[in-house]
Amino acid sequence: MPKKISKLGEGIKLGYLCFVLFFAFVPLFIMIVVSFKSNEQYLSNPWFFDHPSTWKWGNWGIAWDTVSGYISNSIFVSVSGTAITLGIVLMASYAIARYDFPGKNVIFYLVMATMFLPGTVAALVTLFDLLMKLNLVNSLWALVVMAAVGGQVAGVFILRNFIEDIPKELFESAQLDGAGHLQQIRHIILPLSASIISVTCIMDFLGSWNNVILPLLLLRDDALLTIPVGLFRLDGEYVKQYGQLMAGYAISSVPLLLIFLFSMRLFVKGLSAGAVKG
Amino acid sequence: MASSRSSQSDLSSAELSKFKRHQFWQKSRLWLTLYMLCLPTIGSLLLFSYYPKVDVVIMSFFRWVPSQIREFIGFNNFKEAFADPQFWQSFKLVGILLVANLAKLWPGILAAIALHRLASQKLRYLFQVCFVVPMIIPAMVWLLIWKSFYDPDFGLLNRVLKVTGGMELLDGMDTFMPKVASLLSPVFNGFINPVFGGVGGLILLGFFIFGSAGRKELEKSRWGDYGLIIASSLIVPVFAWTGLIQTIPGIVVMLIAIIVAMVLLNKRLGSSWIAWPFLILAGITVFWGELVRLPIGIIAAFAIYEIIRSKRDFYTGKPILMTISLTVITVGSLLILFGNIWTEPLEQFHGGNPAWLGNKDLVIPALIFWGFPWVGTVGVLIYLSGLQNIPQDVYEAAELDGVSPLGMIWHVELPLIMTQVRINLIFLTINTLVAYETFLILLGPDGGPGNKGMVPGLYMFSSAFSEGRFGYACALGMVLFIIILLLTIVYQKYVRVEK
Secondary structure, three states: OOOOOHHHHHHHHHHHHHHHHHHHHHHHHHHHHHOOHHHHHHHHHOOOOHHHHHHHHHHHHHHHHHHHHHHHHHHHHHHHHHHHHHHHHHHHHHHHOOOOOOOOOHHHHHHHHOOOOOOOOOOOHHHHHHHHHHHOOOOOHHHHHHHHOHHHHHHHHHHHHHHHOOOOOHHHHHHHHHOOHHHHHHHHHHHHHHHEEEEEEEEHHHHHHHOHHHHHHOOOHHHHOOOHHHHHHHHOOOOOOHHHHHHHHHHHHHHHHHHHHHHHOOOOOOHHHHHHHH | OOOOOOHHOOOOHHHHHHHHHHHHHHHHHHHHHHHHHHHHHHHHHHHHHHHHHHHHHOOEEEEEEEEEEEEEEHHHHHHHOOOOOOHHHHHHHHHHHHHHHHHHHHHHHHHHHHHOOOOOHHHHHHHHHHHHHHOOOOOOHHHHHHHOOOOOOOHHHOOOOOOHHHHHHHHHHHHHHHHHHHHHHHHHHHHHHHOOOOHHHHHHHHHHHHHHHOOOOOOOOOOHHHHHHHHHHHHHHHHHHHOOHHHHHHHHHHHHHHHHHHHHHHHHHHHHHHHHHHHHHHHHHHHOOOOOOOHHHHHHHHHHHHHHHOOHHHHHHHHHHHHHHHHHHHHHHHHHHHHHOOOOOOOOOOOOOOOOOEEEEOHHHHHHHHOHHHHHHHHHHHHHHHHHHOHHHHHHHHHHOOOHHHHHHHHHHHHHHHHHHHHHHHHHHHHHHHHOOHHHHHHHHOOOOHHHHOOHHHHHHHHHOOOOHHHHHHHHHHHHHHHHHHHHHHHHHHHHHHO
16 A cells, blocks of 8 residues: 555545445435335435425334244244254364364265356256155245255365364363363364354355245245245235335344344454455 | 283283274274264255255156156257257347446456555445445345336336436437447448358457467467367367257267367467367357358458568567457447447337336346446455455555556556456356346246346246246256356366466
């Protein structure tokens, strides 16, 4: 970075970043604005808030009644999927990274090869058939299982590399103290890998949260819909009440924003750091 | 245990045997434990990841409706896939989107560079957070908000266009552009089409010249290189002319020939070989139906190179060749822009209520514009991580050489984050080929008006779940998979070589 600071240069940079972010955030702003309007109000003034006395708070009430079920379903699927992924991935990557045993490399390449089979889009077709045979259609557990499976590859890859960098002496001294495998995972790997595990969990959670196609195919009952499918169904209704739709979108965005607030610093740093390592 | 004995030779055979059994048992126990730790990963991947993939291969040979029909039909699904015009038409949309992606990369790159150069640490962090926030909003929410933007009556896009005068501008262009196109049609019919086989051929010639320009030395071995490239370009035409491309064995042999050609190109041409398979593939696409033009076009490019280089050395000849190639490409692009795209009045803007996602002429521009200003959030942060690895000395050295802040982008920052850019480009390409959720949600399973928004993945999805042709969908998926696998292999070499 040049040491002398040019005000014009800084201004250009700030101007460009603000321009880009302005347009990136416009959809969110409009979402909030419209969520307080009726369709008539939206038609007459689409850019900005109307006077507070005319705000349609009822939009949010109706939206909450509709969307709260989607949110709880999505939370169940994403939290369960991420937790199961973490448990399984920790065990596998610990074993692969720490010990030599027959078939270890076969197992690792078995995991990795999944990453190098891109574009098997049609696997969705046969997966659907498999889940039908297992009686998992129209069940949230199908989504939990698939969320857990989907997170394996990146998780094992990242964590194995990380665990290999942890000094062996830590594990050996723990073993001398009588710690078993699970205790070593809990007391050594978890604390030291907290940041990378957090990023991995967040990415898994986001992937599960945003999954569209599988829920669309599998979920039939209204009571089972997750956020993406539920919002998609709402959007499909012929006569749209945009205020209610936008309020629903806004409410659906809150859970992730809350998670982000608590992990913000960790997430921003971890993503950059993780990218370097990757 | 052994320490209790004075020496191992004192062990009786029975005790030695017992010791070995104990040792083996202990090791086996450890191994068993480790296998148990890996079992959930292995089991879940085998059942839910590998089994469906293997099943796709099998079921692509069947006429198949789950739990209803399962009839072996050999290669019929593949024959139908190769003859399916709608399937291959969907790749055309992918091509358009890929070209658009090249333009969409830049806002993210520039944002990362601007972020990296900010003097204030706190300000930089604040902006990083701002770039992450959109990532946190559910993807479906983004999609549906943008979809509402495109609504003819309520949509923000039409409202903004009316207020800013953009709608009148578009209406004026709706009159102007068709007139320009009709003025240009004699150029197409009288010159471009007969000589180049279309404007695509003209642009391709520019790229062939571009690909030739990099050669530094005029060794005699270049004639062998030329021959190999021309021979490679003849593989598909020969199989097409002889009709072998219609048979499965013919296709297999052709693929083998293609792989052999790529290996030979790699050996002869060094790291720059990778451009030619892509150029040839583009040529096959552009010249399909008149494949004789492909080798002729390549020969013409080599001839131009030889003419220029016979009078100039590398350092004065290359700029000339680059100028020629870029001029040809630019002229071709402008001809497409003004002569091929907007050839008829759309009559959608006069009333001020175009249905962007409901009109077959507007749906593709709408898909391209979607997501403006296209700062793919992950992309910005990945570029940023690349930029953070640039040593301070590099900047100081460049500054001493008098490089301007703008020049710094081209000479310092871009080259050093090219790996990240290239990787992002690879993912973008594969993702554009594979992803279809956006199109399904915006346009429905048919791909919108006139199937204009149909991408390969969506076509596979619709074949299975809208038309009930699950076996055919598996075959489509297999074809798509092979294409992407080849791309991935090529890309792996591409990235590694450059490093």
